[in-house]
Structure formats: C-alpha cells, structure tokens
Amino acid sequence: MTNTVDTPTDASRSTPPSGLIAVARAPGWVRYALLAVGLAVAAWLPNGLYPAVAVDILCWALFAVAVDLLLGFTGLMSFGHAAFWGTSAYVTGLVAIHVGLPFPLAVLAGALAAAVLAVPIGYLAVKRTGIYFAMVTLAFAQMVYYVANEWRSVTQGENGLQGVPREMFGVDLTDDYFFYYAILPIVLLGLAAAWRIVHSPFGRVLVGIRDNPARARALGYPVHRYKLTAFVLSGFIAGLGGGLFAVGHRFVSLDVLHWTTSGKAVIVVVLGGIGTLWGGVLGAALVVRLEDWLSFSGFEAIGLVTGGIFVLVVVLFRRGIWGSVAALAHRLAARRR
Amino acid sequence: MAGQALLSARGLTRDFRGFRAVDDVDLDVASDSVHALVGPNGAGKTTLFNLLTGFLRPSGGRIELAGRDVTGLPPEQVARLGVARSFQITSLFPQLSAREHVALALQSPSGLGWRFWRSSKLMGRYTERADELLAMVGLAELAHAPSAALAYGRKRALELAIALALDPKVLLLDEPTAGMGLEDVDRTVELIGRVRQGRTVVMVEHNMSVVGRLADTVTVLQAGKVLVEGPYEQVRADERVITAYLGVADAAH
Numbered sequence: 051m052t053n054t055v056d057t058p059t060d061a062s063r064s065t066p067p068s069g070l071i072a073v074a075r076a077p078g079w080v081r082y083a084l085l086a087v088g089l090a091v092a093a094w095l096p097n098g099l100y101p102a103v104a105v106d107i108l109c110w111a112l113f114a115v116a117v118d119l120l121l122g123f124t125g126l127m128s129f130g131h132a133a134f135w136g137t138s139a140y141v142t143g144l145v146a147i148h149v150g151l152p153f154p155l156a157v158l159a160g161a162l163a164a165a166v167l168a169v170p171i172g173y174l175a176v177k178r179t180g181i182y183f184a185m186v187t188l189a190f191a192q193m194v195y196y197v198a199n200e201w202r203s204v205t206q207g208e209n210g211l212q213g214v215p216r217e218m219f220g221v222d223l224t225d226d227y228f229f230y231y232a233i234l235p236i237v238l239l240g241l242a243a244a245w246r247i248v249h250s251p252f253g254r255v256l257v258g259i260r261d262n263p264a265r266a267r268a269l270g271y272p273v274h275r276y277k278l279t280a281f282v283l284s285g286f287i288a289g290l291g292g293g294l295f296a297v298g299h300r301f302v303s304l305d306v307l308h309w310t311t312s313g314k315a316v317i318v319v320v321l322g323g324i325g326t327l328w329g330g331v332l333g334a335a336l337v338v339r340l341e342d343w344l345s346f347s348g349f350e351a352i353g354l355v356t357g358g359i360f361v362l363v364v365v366l367f368r369r370g371i372w373g374s375v376a377a378l379a380h381r382l383a384a385r386r387r
Numbered sequence: 388m389a390g391q392a393l394l395s396a397r398g399l400t401r402d403f404r405g406f407r408a409v410d411d412v413d414l415d416v417a418s419d420s421v422h423a424l425v426g427p428n429g430a431g432k433t434t435l436f437n438l439l440t441g442f443l444r445p446s447g448g449r450i451e452l453a454g455r456d457v458t459g460l461p462p463e464q465v466a467r468l469g470v471a472r473s474f475q476i477t478s479l480f481p482q483l484s485a486r487e488h489v490a491l492a493l494q495s496p497s498g499l500g501w502r503f504w505r506s507s508k509l510m511g512r513y514t515e516r517a518d519e520l521l522a523m524v525g526l527a528e529l530a531h532a533p534s535a536a537l538a539y540g541r542k543r544a545l546e547l548a549i550a551l552a553l554d555p556k557v558l559l560l561d562e563p564t565a566g567m568g569l570e571d572v573d574r575t576v577e578l579i580g581r582v583r584q585g586r587t588v589v590m591v592e593h594n595m596s597v598v599g600r601l602a603d604t605v606t607v608l609q610a611g612k613v614l615v616e617g618p619y620e621q622v623r624a625d626e627r628v629i630t631a632y633l634g635v636a637d638a639a640h
Binding site: 247254258270276 | 440442461462463464466467471472474478479480481482483487491492494495496499500501502504505506507509510549553
C-alpha cells in the first residue's frame with residue numbers, strides 16, 4: 051500500500067465514472083405526472099401480474115435503488131450487496147420464527163442487522179476505488195455466504211430456513227395479493243428515503259465525491275466517511291428489500307447470499323439506468339417479470355436471455371432504459387423550444 | 388508586511404520509489420505575505436504543494452501551521468484548519484453549476500453535508516454569499532453554467548472562488564495563470580492582489596512577471612532542494628538562479 055491519497059492527478063479526470071452523462075431534470079409537472087403514474091402502476095400491479103411476482107418486484111426495486119445509491123450517486127460499484135440483502139433475509143426469518151414479531155418489525159431488525167454488517171465491510175472497502183472496491187465487497191460477501199453455509203444450526207445450511215411466518219397483528223396475509231398491499235407502504239417509504247438521500251445536502255456531497263474525490267477532500271470533506279455513510283445507508287435499504295423477500299417467500303435459501311444475487315442487482319441497475327434511481331425500479335420490474343415468464347414457459351437458459359439483454363443495453367444504450375428515455379425526451383423538448 | 392511564519396516546513400522530504408522529489412526543504416511562509424515557489428519543471432514545486440496540503444505524506448520532515456504540527460494530516464483536515472488550494476490542472480465537479488461549486492465549499496465547515504434526511508434546498512442559504520464570490524472573480528453571469536461548459540480561464544477563476552469560499556488563512560495556488568491569455572493573466576493578478584488582503588498566499592508560478600508583481604518572497608527550487616530564497620529583485624539577480632532557471636525562462640519569453 052502506498053501512502054498516496056487521491057492525488058490531484060486523479061482529480062484532473064473530468065469525466066465521471068461508469069459512463070454517466072448528466073440529464074437535465076424534467077420540469078416539475080412532468081415529475082409529478084411520472085410520480086402519479088408510478089403510484090398508479092404500483093397500486094394496480096398485483097391485478098395484472100401474479101401477486102407473488104409483484105411482491106418480488108417490490109423487493110428487488112428496493113435492492114436496485116440501494117445499489118444505485120452507491121453505483122450511480124457515490125461512484126462505487128459494490129459486487130457484494132447480496133451480503134446485506136441475504137443477511138437481512140436470514141435475520142428477518144430468524145426473528146420472525148423465533149421471536150414471533152410482526153413481520154414489519156422482523157424486517158426492520160433484518161435491515162438494521164444489514165446496516166451493522168455494512169459498517170466493517172464498508173470501512174475496509176471504501177479505502178479502495180474502482181475494481182478493487184468491487185473485489186473487496188465481493189470477497190466479504192463470499193465470506194458471509196460460507197458462514198451461512200457452515201452455520202447449519204442457525205441457518206439450516208442448504209436446506210434453507212423454512213416456515214418464515216407472515217404474522218402481522220393477527221391479520222391473515224397468507225394470500226400474496228393482500229401481502230403485496232401490506233408491504234407496499236414499507237417499500238414506498240424505502241424508495242422515498244433513497245430519493246431524499248439523493249436530493250439532500252449529503253447527496254450533493256456524494257455526487258461531488260463521485261466526480262472528483264480529490265477536490266472534495268480539498269474542500270474539507272472527509273471522503274471516506276461520506277462513502278462509508280452512503281454504504282451503510284445502502285446496506286440498510288438493501289436489507290429492507292431482503293427482509294421483505296424472506297417474508298414474501300416464507301423461506302430463506304442460501305441463494306440470497308450467492309454472488310449471482312449481487313450480480314443480478316448490478317445488472318438490474320445497469321438495465322434501468324445508473325444514477326437515475328427510478329431506473330432501478332424499472333429494471334427490477336423487467337428482470338423479475340422476464341425471469342418469471344421464461345421459467346414458466348419452460349425455458350431453461352434464463353441467464354442467456356437476461357445476459358443477452360444486458361449486453362445489448364450496455365453496448366447500445368449506455369444510459370440504461372430510464373436514462374435513454376430521459377435523454378430522448380430532453381432532446382425532443384429542447385428541439386420544440 | 389511580513390509577520391511571523393504562519394506555515395513552515397523543516398527538513399521536508401518526499402521519495403517516490405528511490406527518486407527524491409522534495410529533498411530536505413526548509414520553508415517559512417510569513418503571515419500576510421505572498422510567497423512564490425518557482426523553479427524548472429521537475430523541481431518539486433507541485434510535490435511540495437501536495438505535501439503542504441496533505442495530499443502526499445512526507446517521507447521525512449515536519450510541517451507546522453501557526454505553530455501546530457500538521458505533518459501527515461489528511462487533506463480534508465488540513466483544509467479544515469484553514470489551508471485552501473487550487474489545482475494545477477483544473478479540478479472541478481463537471482456536473483455542478485458554478486454556484487453549486489461555491490455553495491459546496493461554503494457548506495463544508497457547517498456539517499450540513501451530513502444531513503441526508505434534509506432537502507438539498509437548504510443549501511439555498513449559501514446562494515447569496517456564493518453569488519458575491521462569483522461576482523468577485525467575474526463569474527456573476529455564469530452562476531448557472533455547468534462547470535464543464537466554462538472556458539478555460541473561467542474555470543481557473545471558479546477554482547479561485549471555491550478556494551476563497553473556504554475563507555482560508557493560507558491560500559495555495561498552483562499555477563493560477565497557467566495557460567491563460569494576457570488579458571486573463573492581468574485580471575487574475577489583479578484579483579490575487581485583492582484577495583491577499585488579510586491572507587497568506589503561496590503560489591507556484593512560472594510566469595516571472597506575475598511573480599514580480601505579486602510576490603514578497605520567492606523561493607527557487609531545483610531538483611527538490613531550495614536553491615535561493617529572498618525578495619524577488621534579489622532572487623532575480625542571483626547568479627545561480629539565472630543559470631538554473633531565469634536565464635532559460637527569459638530566453639523563452
């Protein structure tokens with residue numbers, strides 16, 4: 051390790067990482083209209099899809115937004131976010147089974163556990179950037195995976211944690227349709243929190259750090275601590291999604307901690323659009339829906355299709371779906387003016 | 388004019404894998420003075436800057452700010468203690484507007500930057516002061532422009548506005564007029580002349596006419612060592628300096 055810290059030569063790179071290109075914000079009425087459409091779709095979703103699929107979409111939407119908070123707004127690509135999603139899934143499941151708390155409280159406990167786990171992992175990871183950051187997060191996520199695999203007395207190992215109850219003050223939530231509406235407020239709260247973080251003074255500093263860490267330090271901002279805070283917040287939101295996922299499936303398998311889960315989260319964000327926040331929600335909806343459709347139609351190589359779409363988007367639409375549409379709308383609006 | 392040493396270095400040394408970029412440098416920057424660092428390329432000026440601002444850790448030696456040992460402190464803490472710097476290669480946040488840059492700098496000491504649960508509209512409290520500073524550097528009309536869209540000279544001016552927003556005790560300017568046309572150079576010199584009031588300025592500068600117009604003290608570096616130090620006229624007349632640097636520079640201009 052050298053004792054050089056973000057030297058100003060690094061600072062001279064004026065292009066932000068991950069191919070981000072700024073898209074001007076839409077006018078107020080467009081944003082409110084989009085919000086109304088989004089809420090309407092969220093309210094209708096389990097009527098148009100299998101409710102279980104709709105539940106998965108909500109959980110993955112939180113996961114994607116959590117990853118985008120780092121990837122898009124802090125410039126950190128975590129390749130180990132399954133650690134937080136999965137840890138929360140297990141903690142939520144264990145709390146719901148053994149303590150018998152109502153599921154929202156069990157999920158909260160899971161998300162808090164994920165945030166606590168994010169402190170040491172983040173502390174060590176934020177000292178690295180780029181591919182090295184991704185590798186550190188991946189390594190820790192693998193450690194968490196092996197711990198869960200070996201600690202059979204608690205996690206049931208490969209059998210998975212069975213019988214996670216959907217208990218909430220005696221209300222019957224066994225029907226996925228009603229369960230969807232029970233978790234919707236929690237998910238909306240999580241998404242609103244992510245939106246608030248991005249559009250806070252803290253979020254402004256994060257963008258500054260993403261684009262020019264050396265300059266941010268010269269302004270007196272402790273870059274590592276900001277990144278760590280973002281990492282922990284992201285871990286919490288990912289944990290919120292993972293906890294709901296566990297209750298949604300009434301079962302926790304080791305898959306929730308597998309590295310492919312971390313990879314899928316990144317793919318979802320890239321598809322939707324890095325640094326767009328809502329793009330991740332859209333990406334989650336598309337990927338979850340597509341995987342469900344492919345598995346029901348008996349198609350074996352699901353990864354081939356999602357992987358192929360991923361490659362197409364990366365090559366042709368670097369801004370992802372949301373980013374590309376926003377850029378196009380912006381260009382059309384500019385031409386009309 | 389020159390008072391006590393506000394920023395000083397003793398035996399400051401920095402090695403890069405066997406190459407000694409800064410070699411046993413003693414430096415005393417007097418309070419309220421403009422102190423220029425000059426020397427040929429590779430003399431160690433920018434490395435010295437990076438050492439003084441915490442961007443590089445010294446291999447040896449000691450740095451004091453107003454009597455306090457600041458050796459090895461990270462850059463954000465050095466900045467907090469009142470040392471602001473500009474970068475040789477313009478270093479901005481490409482997506483932020485000029486005003487947002489200055490607001491971000493003004494916000495830095497307040498702790499508002501930690502409030503992830505509050506609206507970014509709160510940063511509006513810095514708009515007035517930000518616009519004052521932008522006006523001061525001649526960017527009043529460009530407050531909304533994203534920094535990526537600014538012309539080179541404007542970017543340098545924005546660099547200065549950001550550094551001033553930190554209200555530093557010591558302002559370190561790394562080649563503030565590099566790559567500027569004559570007109571911009573004049574404006575920058577005039578601006579530095581204004582902002583130096585009540586402040587201490589250290590600058591790396593190649594343009595000797597700028598040094599002559601601004602600097603109280605000049606330190607000439609060569610191969611990482613202090614060659615000569617003194618008032619501009621004295622340094623300019625020094626034999627060693629003429630052979631090492633000024634002769635070359637005069638011939639070039």
